Amino acid sequence: MTDNQKRRQPVMMDVAKLxxxxxxxxxxxxxxxxxxxxxxRERVLAAINQLNYRPNSMAKALVTGRSRxxxxxxxxxxxxxxxxxxxxxERAAHDEGYAVSISSLRSLNRETVLAAIxxxxxxxxxxxxxxxxLQDSVDTLGDLKADFAVxxxxxxxxxxxxxxxxxxxxxxxxxxxxxxxLDLGHKxxxxxxxxxxxKESDERIKGWQAQLESAGATVPALFRxxxxxxxxxxxxxxxxxxxxxxxxxxxxxxxxxxxLRKLHEAGRKVPHDLSVVGFDDIPESAYFTPPLTTVRQDFxxxxxxxxxxLLRRIEGEPVPPQAVVAPELVVRDSTAAPQK
Amino acid sequence: MTDNQKRRQPVMMDVAKLxxxxxxxxxxxxxxxxxxxxxxRERVLAAINQLNYRPNSMAKALVTGRSRxxxxxxxxxxxxxxxxxxxxxERAAHDEGYAVSISSLRSLNRETVLAAIxxxxxxxxxxxxxxxxLQDSVDTLGDLKADFAVxxxxxxxxxxxxxxxxxxxxxxxxxxxxxxxLDLGHKxxxxxxxxxxxKESDERIKGWQAQLESAGATVPALFRxxxxxxxxxxxxxxxxxxxxxxxxxxxxxxxxxxxLRKLHEAGRKVPHDLSVVGFDDIPESAYFTPPLTTVRQDFxxxxxxxxxxLLRRIEGEPVPPQAVVAPELVVRDSTAAPQK
DNA sequence: TTTTCTATTGTGAACGTTAACATTTGGTGT
DNA sequence: ACACCAAATGTTAACGTTCACAATAGAAAA
Numbered sequence: 001m002t003d004n005q006k007r008r009q010p011v012m013m014d015v016a017k018l019x020x021x022x023x024x025x026x027x028x029x030x031x032x033x034x035x036x037x038x039x040x041r042e043r044v045l046a047a048i049n050q051l052n053y054r055p056n057s058m059a060k061a062l063v064t065g066r067s068r069x070x071x072x073x074x075x076x077x078x079x080x081x082x083x084x085x086x087x088x089x090e091r092a093a094h095d096e097g098y099a100v101s102i103s104s105l106r107s108l109n110r111e112t113v114l115a116a117i118x119x120x121x122x123x124x125x126x127x128x129x130x131x132x133x134l135q136d137s138v139d140t141l142g143d144l145k146a147d148f149a150v151x152x153x154x155x156x157x158x159x160x161x162x163x164x165x166x167x168x169x170x171x172x173x174x175x176x177x178x179x180x181x182l183d184l185g186h187k188x189x190x191x192x193x194x195x196x197x198x199k200e201s202d203e204r205i206k207g208w209q210a211q212l213e214s215a216g217a218t219v220p221a222l223f224r225x226x227x228x229x230x231x232x233x234x235x236x237x238x239x240x241x242x243x244x245x246x247x248x249x250x251x252x253x254x255x256x257x258x259x260l261r262k263l264h265e266a267g268r269k270v271p272h273d274l275s276v277v278g279f280d281d282i283p284e285s286a287y288f289t290p291p292l293t294t295v296r297q298d299f300x301x302x303x304x305x306x307x308x309x310l311l312r313r314i315e316g317e318p319v320p321p322q323a324v325v326a327p328e329l330v331v332r333d334s335t336a337a338p339q340k
Numbered sequence: 341m342t343d344n345q346k347r348r349q350p351v352m353m354d355v356a357k358l359x360x361x362x363x364x365x366x367x368x369x370x371x372x373x374x375x376x377x378x379x380x381r382e383r384v385l386a387a388i389n390q391l392n393y394r395p396n397s398m399a400k401a402l403v404t405g406r407s408r409x410x411x412x413x414x415x416x417x418x419x420x421x422x423x424x425x426x427x428x429x430e431r432a433a434h435d436e437g438y439a440v441s442i443s444s445l446r447s448l449n450r451e452t453v454l455a456a457i458x459x460x461x462x463x464x465x466x467x468x469x470x471x472x473x474l475q476d477s478v479d480t481l482g483d484l485k486a487d488f489a490v491x492x493x494x495x496x497x498x499x500x501x502x503x504x505x506x507x508x509x510x511x512x513x514x515x516x517x518x519x520x521x522l523d524l525g526h527k528x529x530x531x532x533x534x535x536x537x538x539k540e541s542d543e544r545i546k547g548w549q550a551q552l553e554s555a556g557a558t559v560p561a562l563f564r565x566x567x568x569x570x571x572x573x574x575x576x577x578x579x580x581x582x583x584x585x586x587x588x589x590x591x592x593x594x595x596x597x598x599x600l601r602k603l604h605e606a607g608r609k610v611p612h613d614l615s616v617v618g619f620d621d622i623p624e625s626a627y628f629t630p631p632l633t634t635v636r637q638d639f640x641x642x643x644x645x646x647x648x649x650l651l652r653r654i655e656g657e658p659v660p661p662q663a664v665v666a667p668e669l670v671v672r673d674s675t676a677a678p679q680k
Numbered sequence: 681t682t683t684t685c686t687a688t689t690g691t692g693a694a695c696g697t698t699a700a701c702a703t704t705t706g707g708t709g710t
Numbered sequence: 711a712c713a714c715c716a717a718a719t720g721t722t723a724a725c726g727t728t729c730a731c732a733a734t735a736g737a738a739a740a
Contacts, residue, residue, distance in 0.1 A: 011725090011726055011727085012726065012727070013726080021689075021690085022689065022690045022691075023690090023726090023727085024689075024690060024691080024728085024729095025688085025689060025690080027727070027728065027729095028688095028689090031728085034687095035687065035688055035689085036688075036689090037687085037688065037689090040688085040689085054461075054462050055462070055726085055727080056402070056464075056725085056726050056727065057462060057463055057464050057727095058398050058401045058402040058407065058464050058725085058726080058727085059402050059695090059725070059726035059727035059728085060726080060727050060728075061398045061695095061727090062396070062398040062399050062402050062695050062696070062697085062725090062726080062727070062728095063694075063695050063726085063727050063728045063729080064695090064727085064728065064729095065695085067398065069441070069463070077427070078418065078420060078423045078424055078427065078623075080418060083418045083423050084418055087417070087418065087444055090442060090443075090444050091444065091446075094443070094444075099441050099443075099459075099460075099463050100441060100442055100443075101409070101439050101440065101441045101442075102430055102440060102441075102442055103430075103434070103439075104427055104430050104431065104434075106431075119439075120439075121394075122394050122395070122397060123397055123409070123439050124396075124397050124398050228623070229623065229624055229626065229627035230626075230627070232627075233627060254623065254624060254627075257624055257627045257628075258627045260627075260629070261627045261628070261629060261631075264629050283418075283568070283569065283594065284569055284594060284597055284624055286569065286570075287569035287570070287572075287573060287594075287597045287598045287600075287601045288597075288601070289600070289601060289604050289629045291601075351695090351696055351697085352696065352697065353696080361719075361720085362719065362720045362721075363696090363697085363720095364698085364699095364719075364720065364721080365718085365719060365720080367697070367698065368718095368719090371698085374717095375717065375718055375719085376718075376719085377717085377718065377719090380718080380719085395696085395697075396695085396696050396697065397697095398695085398696080398697085399695070399696035399697035399698085399725090400696080400697050400698075401697090401725095402695090402696080402697070402698095402725050402726070402727085403696085403697050403698045403699080403724075403725050404697085404698065404699095404725090405725080
């Protein structure tokens with residue numbers, strides 16, 4: 001308002017002039033270099049304050065080659081797992097002073113995942129976390145050039161393991177769910193699985209099978225759903241036909257909800273006639289009819305692990321090829337001992 | 341691998357040399373300037389391909405002052421509304437060639453919102469969309485300097501309207517929900533509201549009240565929840581005490597779920613004894629017991645509107661102070677005519 | 681005092697683009 | 711052939727930092 005003809009944002013040089021030092025000294029203060037006298041530091045800090053100077057992160061990024069920004073490839077969905085993972089990563093990143101850019105895909109496949117990573121990279125991110133639950137997308141990541149830091153939030157590494165993977169141990173979750181049912185006295189446990197191309201589905205199936213086999217129970221045929229309540233509801237129709245069926249492990253809570261609905265309509269009492277276990281522990285699960293026994297995943301921890309792995313890759317430090325977060329069984333009212 | 345001693349990323353100059361032109365011509369090709377001969381353009385394009393050259397967005401941003409990145413301030417939650425809004429914006433932004441950086445707050449208040457905006461700004465975004473459902477945060481935005489493009493996804497503009505607002509018309513949604521119940525023959529409609537400091541809560545209350553009054557129905561006292569199923573469940577206890585209560589409009593689907601659960605436990609049949617309407621249409625709603633009548637919001641459209649408003653602000657064009665997206669009533673099985 | 685350090689500060693050149701202006705080219709009209 | 715104009719291309723200087731040195735100061739050692 002006074003006599004400054006140009007109203008542009010102040011830059012480092014402006015601060016330097018006001019403080020009576022060189023721009024380099026200002027830069028040193030900003031990055032707390034040890035070689036600055038206390039009195040000068042204060043003078044510079046005062047000037048920064050007075051001008052309300054904000055460093056230009058683009059210029060900094062240009063010269064350092066680091067943007068302190070991370071990319072996350074996710075997809076266009078509010079599915080509980082992926083969304084929670086995204087927030088978990090974002091939170092951990094912010095705590096470490098990193099910004100997060102997202103790219104949410106409408107469809108997940110080789111091309112879209114690769115394109116998203118490239119785009120994020122062009123945009124200047126230092127590294128990318130890919131929330132890639134699909135079998136296909138995990139394989140895709142193997143093709144990636146090793147000159148860029150990428151971490152997958154998935155289930156298990158591809159064959160080559162060129163990309164580190166951070167994951168929830170779905171298999172362990174499925175095992176504890178199945179064991180819980182078996183311990184209750186059920187002869188065997190049926191399974192409503194997730195869609196075919198999802199790694200998550202496969203791992204949950206594996207855990208379920210493994211536990212059944214190690215308990216000497218027969219392994220029944222499984223049913224395929226697609227994560228939606230609708231598919232759980234429709235599969236419920238077929239569940240109802242099966243005689244002697246007393247326990248079902250469902251691959252996620254939403255499908256379990258659909259199943260519960262169908263059973264209710266058919267007059268089957270849960271858990272009296274039949275026990276149901278879900279997976280995810282979405283916030284609604286505790287209020288289903290009946291409250292659902294399910295497997296909870298720790299997304300905050302997952303995000304933290306993912307982030308730290310990514311940061312190490314960015315720094316070029318060696319990283320363990322795989323980090324695993326253990327899920328936890330939450331017992332509520334949808335499971336009970338079978339009727340004699 | 342051959343004789344290139346330096347393995348750095350190719351830059352514009354490398355392309356220029358290979359194509360036998362100046363870097364400026366390469367720049368012109370990249371920005372499809374009209375003043376390039378077709379044959380040179382092809383030569384340059386070929387060189388770009390051969391070297392697999394990718395423009396450095398930081399350098400570009402530094403000189404243009406535009407990063408083609410937008411910021412979104414949201415919060416650390418997978419609450420359906422905010423999460424969907426975020427994805428809606430992200431999707432629209434990507435379609436326009438903008439990247440999006442997110443900043444998810446753990447708590448929403450004056451300081452955190454302002455800090456997040458500043459941080460995003462320092463990070464170099466061209467503009468910010470704030471998903472600010474809290475009364476407080478909307479007011480906060482009024483204090484913002486006008487020299488930076490900010491759009492709020494909220495309910496209504498603050499007093500000064502210095503910040504454009506894009507919103508779902510919650511009031512209209514509440515009106516249609518209430519009217520639906522009244523049309524069914526209910527004498528009046530009770531309301532389980534959202535938390536006190538949320539704009540959304542207020543607007544839904546207003547709509548409910550307005551519709552009741554215009555229909556000449558008495559306006560009962562309202563109950564306060566906090567969006568969680570738990571609060572709906574607990575409020576259900578009090579709902580049960582009220583004689584002659586036949587219809588409830590609940591401020592969101594999760595609370596409605598909790599209420600449904602409580603009613604079920606108490607042996608009250610929905611919709612036979614009592615009708616319930618929710619708000620949001622979360623994917624689970626159709627499979628509640630019973631399937632929930634609710635109000636659906638169009639988040640994709642919301643995101644699009646928000647984005648376009650933001651882009652206009654960035655370009656310095658005038659923008660309407662308020663844009664509104666109409667919600668839609670979805671009738672399912674939780675509502676019926678009252679018992680005589 | 682003079683020398684020799686070391687802590688502090690300054691200088692100039694990157695970083696990889698775009699903007700502004702200057703120059704060359706090739707085609708027209710005379 | 712000449713001047714002239716527009717189209718096509720090139721040159722130089724930003725943008726706002728950090729980096730690699732160079733230079734200066736002040737203090738300790740001789």
